[in-house]
Amino acid sequence: MQVVLSASVCTRQGKALLSRQFVEMNRLRVEGLLAAFPKLIGHAKQHTFVETDAVRYVYQPLENNLYLLLITTKASNIVEDLGTLRLLAKVVPDVAGGLQEHVISDSAFDLIFAFDEVLSAGGYKEDATLSSIRNNLIMDSYEEKIAVAQQKEKELAAKVEMQKKAKTLQDEKVKNAFGQGGAPGAMPGRMEGFGGGGAPQANSGFMDQFNSEMNGAAQPQQEFNPYSSLQQAAPTPVAPKVLAKGGMKLGGGSSAGKQGNFMAAMAAEDNLLPMGGKGSPGDAFNFNAAVAPPAAAPSTPLTLALEEKLTCSMNREGAIETCEVKGTLTLTANTDVGAAAIVAVNKTQLPSAFNFATHPRIDKKTYEQKGTLVLKGGKGFPVARPVGILRWSYNNDDAAPLTINCWPEDEGSGTVNVNIEMELTRTDLVLQDVNILLPLGTTDPPVIAEIDGQYRHDPASGMMCWHFDVVDANTNSTGSLEFSVAGSNPDAFFPVQIGFRSETLLCPLAITGVTHSTNGTTVPNQTTKSFTPESYQCA
Numbered sequence: 146m147q148v149v150l151s152a153s154v155c156t157r158q159g160k161a162l163l164s165r166q167f168v169e170m171n172r173l174r175v176e177g178l179l180a181a182f183p184k185l186i187g188h189a190k191q192h193t194f195v196e197t198d199a200v201r202y203v204y205q206p207l208e209n210n211l212y213l214l215l216i217t218t219k220a221s222n223i224v225e226d227l228g229t230l231r232l233l234a235k236v237v238p239d240v241a242g243g244l245q246e247h248v249i250s251d252s253a254f255d256l257i258f259a260f261d262e263v264l265s266a267g268g269y270k271e272d273a274t275l276s277s278i279r280n281n282l283i284m285d286s287y288e289e290k291i292a293v294a295q296q297k298e299k300e301l302a303a304k305v306e307m308q309k310k311a312k313t314l315q316d317e318k319v320k321n322a323f324g325q326g327g328a329p330g331a332m333p334g335r336m337e338g339f340g341g342g343g344a345p346q347a348n349s350g351f352m353d354q355f356n357s358e359m360n361g362a363a364q365p366q367q368e369f370n371p372y373s374s375l376q377q378a379a380p381t382p383v384a385p386k387v388l389a390k391g392g393m394k395l396g397g398g399s400s401a402g403k404q405g406n407f408m409a410a411m412a413a414e415d416n417l418l419p420m421g422g423k424g425s426p427g428d429a430f431n432f433n434a435a436v437a438p439p440a441a442a443p444s445t446p447l448t449l450a451l452e453e454k455l456t457c458s459m460n461r462e463g464a465i466e467t468c469e470v471k472g473t474l475t476l477t478a479n480t481d482v483g484a485a486a487i488v489a490v491n492k493t494q495l496p497s498a499f500n501f502a503t504h505p506r507i508d509k510k511t512y513e514q515k516g517t518l519v520l521k522g523g524k525g526f527p528v529a530r531p532v533g534i535l536r537w538s539y540n541n542d543d544a545a546p547l548t549i550n551c552w553p554e555d556e557g558s559g560t561v562n563v564n565i566e567m568e569l570t571r572t573d574l575v576l577q578d579v580n581i582l583l584p585l586g587t588t589d590p591p592v593i594a595e596i597d598g599q600y601r602h603d604p605a606s607g608m609m610c611w612h613f614d615v616v617d618a619n620t621n622s623t624g625s626l627e628f629s630v631a632g633s634n635p636d637a638f639f640p641v642q643i644g645f646r647s648e649t650l651l652c653p654l655a656i657t658g659v660t661h662s663t664n665g666t667t668v669p670n671q672t673t674k675s676f677t678p679e680s681y682q683c684a
Contacts, residue, residue: 148168148217148218148220148221148267148268148269149167149215149216149217149221149226149229149264149268149269149270150166150167150168150170150200150216150217150218150268151164151165151166151167151170151175151178151214151215151216152164152165152167152213152214152215152216152233152260152263152264153165153179153213153214153215153216154207154211154212154213154214154237154249154256155179155182155211155212155214156210156211156212156246157183157210157211157212158183159179159180159181159182159183160179161175161176161179162211162246162249162250162253163249163250163253163256163257164179165257165260165261165264167264167265167266167267167268168267168268178200178216179214181197182202182204182212182214185197185202186202186204193205193227193230194223194226194227196219199219200216200217200218200219201216201217201218201219201221201223201226202214202215202216203215203216203217203223203226203227203230204230205230205231205234207234207237207244208244208502208536209244209245209246209471211244211246211249213230213233213234213237215229215230215233217268225270228270229263229264229270232263232273232274232275233260233263235275235505236256236259236260236263236275236278237249237256238504238505239275239279239505239506240252240255240256240259240278240282241255241256242530242532242533243533255282258282259278259282262277262278262281262282263278443477443479443671444671445479445483445669445670445671446478446479446480446482446483446486446668446669446670447476447477447478447479447482447483447486447659447668447669447670447671448476448477448479448483448670448671448672448673449474449475449476449477449488449656449659449670449671449672449673450473450474450475450477450531450672450673450674450675451472451473451474451475451650451654451672451673451674451675452472452473452475452674452675452676452677453470453471453472453473453650453651453652453675453676453677454470454471454472454677454678454679455468455469455470455544455545455546455676455677455678455679455681456468456469456470456471456678456679456680456681457469457544457545457678457680457681457682458680458682458683458684459545459548459549459682459683459684460683460684461550461551461639461683461684462550463548463549463550463566463568463683465542465545465548468540468541468542468544468545469538469539469540469544470538470539470540470544470651470652471536471537471538472536472537472538472539472650472651472652472654473533473535473536474488474490474518474533474534474535474536474654475531475532475533475534476488476518476526476531476532476533476534477529477530477531477532478525478526478527478528478529478530479528479529480528481525481528482661482668483526483528483668483670484525484526484527484528485525485526485661485662485663485668486526486659486660486661486662486668486670487517487518487519487659487660487661487662488517488518488519488534488656488658488659489515489516489517489518489656489657489658489659489660490516490517490518490535490654490655490656490657491516491653491654491655491657492512492513492516493516494653494655495652495653495654496653498539498541499537499538499539499652500537500538500539501535501536501537502535502536502537503518503534503535503536504532504533504534504535506520506521507519507520507521507534507535508520508521516657518534518535519662523662525662535654537652537654539651539652543570543571544571544651545570545571545681546569546570546571546574546576546645546647547567547568547569547570547576547579547616547643547645547681548567548568548570549565549566549567549581549641549643549683550565550566550568551563551564551565551583551638551639551641551683552564552565553635553637553638554635555633555634555635556629559631559632559633560629560630560631560632561629561630561631561632561633561634561635561637561638562627562628562629563583563591563626563627563628563629563630563638564625564626564627565581565583565611565625565626565627565641566623566624566625566626567581567611567613567616567623567624567625567626568622568623569616569617569618569621569622569623571651572617572618572622573618573649574617574647574649574651574676575615575616575617575647575648575649576613576615576616576617576645576646576647577614577615577616577645577646577647577648578612578614578644578645578646579612579613579614579615579616579621579643579644579645580610580611580612580643580644580645581610581611581612581641581642581643582608582609582610582611582641582642582643582644583608583609583610583611583638583641584607584608584609584637584638584639584640585602585607585608585609585630585632585637585638586607586632586634586637586638587607587630587631587632587637588604588605588607589604589630589631590602590604590630591609591628591629591630592628592629592630593626593627593628594627594628594629595625595626595627596611596625596626596627596628597613597621597623597624597625597626598611598612598613598621598624598626599611599612599613600612600626609628611624611626616645639683639684640682640683640684641682641683641684642681642682642683643678643681643682643683644677644678644681645677645678646675646676646677647675647676647677648673648674648675648676649674649676650674650676651676656670656672
């Protein structure tokens with residue numbers, strides 16, 4: 146009997162991005178089982194399961210060093226477990242729309258609901274398919290549509306009946322205002338009911354008020370304003386506060402600022418500074434102080450974004466230890482016209498050193514034959530939702546655009562002299578806002594002996610930022626910096642972290658055409674390119 150204890154998506158190190166338990170298990174046991182998983186699989190990739198004394202791990206590697214993992218009892222049917230694993234491997238990218246860590250985390254609840262469609266309480270497999278899971282997640286109910294339509298009809302009928310009643314009451318009120326049996330057209334006056342048998346003068350009230358005003362008997366009255374209770378006096382203008390410029394201010398007095406300072410202090414203990422997040426490494430040093438304008442509404446039916454992320458590690462002599470580039474082509478259909486687009490790329494001109502993979506819902510056969518990216522079955526792309534349709538990766542030392550050679554030397558007098566060199570190794574790239582961050586191990590300012598480019602010092606975090614606006618084959622292809630600072634530990638100046646941005650990609654991928662799937666006309670589109678480091682350091 147198949148019993149699945151837990152279904153999880155985790156990293157190569159055993160970090161759980163999401164985990165769904167189908168039997169009663171406490172958190173400590175789940176975390177312990179997941180933490181033991183990386184040690185059990187080792188480096189072997191030909192197996193799909195591994196057993197311990199208590200449980201069996203059934204797993205499948207995904208992209209980006211992620212794993213889809215089932216933890217089952219040892220008595221479970223391994224054939225059924227593998228079928229369940231294959232179904233979940235199709236469900237995860239279909240529901241989440243990608244296989245990146247942040248995408249999985251953002252779609253965690255939807256994935257848990259999808260897992261519940263595949264496995265019931267107790268860990269038993271349900272008779273479910275990918276299409277039935279989609280329908281259940283959408284929760285499209287014919288009975289609900291009928292109930293909603295009936296409710297709208299009732300509300301509409303009640304509204305019509307209410308209008309009829311309101312009209313009847315209005316007619317009765319008008320009839321009573323003219324009086325029963327009196328002269329038609331006679332208006333009630335202030336003298337009605339005091340005898341005389343005749344109709345009151347229609348304008349008696351107006352004439353009395355007019356005469357009293359002419360005789361000065363009535364004081365001038367302020368004009369009645371029915372909205373006076375809702376109006377407020379205009380606030381007195383207050384002169385804007387002038388804030389003194391603080392050269393190295395990194396945060397404000399808000400709770401978010403305090404939290405940011407606390408996290409920065411924790412990172413400073415390990416000589417680290419966050420590379421990701423809301424800004425680049427140079428933001429804290431005001432090198433990238435210009436505020437980006439708010440994103441404008443898309444002006445074309447289709448938006449294409451080619452993005453590459455670099456992960457690189459160097460030793461202290463500048464030799465590359467690990468280097469990997471991962472790229473993604475993301476499509477966003479802004480209108481129905483963009484949803485019906487076919488994207489063509491220069492597939493025949495792409496080098497074999499790059500590994501390419503299409504989204505599971507992309508027609509791979511058409512891509513291999515024609516180099517075009519289109520959904521299977523002639524379906525359209527979702528509107529107003531970014532979709533990664535093509536990914537690529539490259540593992541080679543020559544992908545690193547910069548090398549850093551850092552030499553700190555203890556002079557024996559309480560001072561450390563530091564020489565650091567930067568060299569551009571990819572002359573085909575244009576790097577902008579290059580920031581090289583060095584921990585100093587002290588709050589004392591450095592004494593600059595020689596420098597190419599600019600620098601900033603932040604005493605609060607004990608960091609120094611070496612900055613270049615542009616680095617390319619013609620500008621700042623090499624640079625050096627020499628300074629001295631108080632200290633005696635050369636290891637305090639590591640790790641050195643590097644940040645930059647570029648609109649030039651390492652992969653020569655190009656969009657050769659975007660056409661409509663029905664009539665073949667050209668679809669206007671907007672294409673952006675981005676190459677940034679995710680982790681780039683010299684340690």
